[in-house]
């Protein structure tokens with residue numbers, strides 16, 4: 018229904034200025050449409066602009082909410098009844114839009130089927146919800162259902178991804194390990210209890226038969242060579258601490274900066290072959306061989322053995338202190354994510370004997386970290402603790 022000036026005269030309503038209408042809080046039809054409100058009853062006033070456009074004003078206390086499916090109905094009907102598009106010249110589309118609809122913002126969208134909409138990446142609010150998105154923009158297109166109601170499509174690229182849900186309870190937002198905070202804490206408590214039981218289990222190991230070792234290499238590749246070997250046992254006694262002269266490599270600038278071992282330093286050191294009988298003897302008399310990060314060390318030291326069977330036997334004795342520390346840290350300090358030997362010493366509150374990164378200091382450090390992680394690894398207490406206890410009993 019178009020309201021004309023003739024009607025206004027028939028309605029016997031006053032003509033007001035825009036200022037007066039504003040003061041009386043009258044609402045124009047355009048404003049009502051934008052607010053998705055429909056007037057109850059006819060206009061209460063009108064105004065005529067210089068160009069002859071008539072604006073009708075409605076009583077703000079006599080309005081009702083427009084059902085969503087009718088929000089844009091008036092616009093569509095108006096444009097459908099106007100095939101030349103006269104009066105809607107502001108639409109500048111590359112091709113005529115199919116059944117265009119003007120949104121309250123002035124954006125014009127067209128009608129399309131859901132398949133075509135999907136080809137543009139447009140989906141209904143319901144479908145976006147299933148894809149775990151919330152609507153993030155005004156509609157990009159629409160369609161009408163058989164009952165005449167309107168369904169809108171929204172651009173998925175402008176939609177807002179919902180935070181992922183906890184894989185355990187499916188309710189709350191993820192915090193860590195794909196779980197919400199509550200589920201993570203619950204899971205952590207279980208893992209920590211299991212880890213503590215595993216670490217506290219008595220293992221009845223002999224301190225003299227558990228060795229800790231540290232190798233320095235010219236680099237991390239297979240062709241790199243060992244230039245330092247340090248070995249101690251569970252009592253802290255040093256069994257080997259020597260530089261090694263490589264057979265092939267003449268320099269190792271990059272790793273020299275890390276371990277500080279220069280070619281000049283190894284000039285008079287023994288070759289690895291000369292050390293192999295003693296290393297084999299030590300390893301054969303050991304039940305476990307522990308290092309902080311064993312994979313590179315093992316892949317080099319295994320060549321002191323020629324057969325695969327001997328190499329596998331060595332591998333069965335090898336334990337990685339770094340892996341055990343990472344597990345402990347994940348269970349007790351889940352917010353920490355650095356796990357170097359220096360970090361382990363700090364986290365466990367252990368003091369260094371010597372300079373960190375020197376081969377023997379690292380070997381002793383590994384021994385101490387291992388004992389802190391596995392307090393019942395040996396049947397007897399550490400010699401240092403034993404002597405401390407003796408001193409206490411003397412006092």
Ligand SMILES: [Zn+2]
Pocket residue numbers: 183184185186187188189196197198199200201
């Ligand atoms: Zn949860």
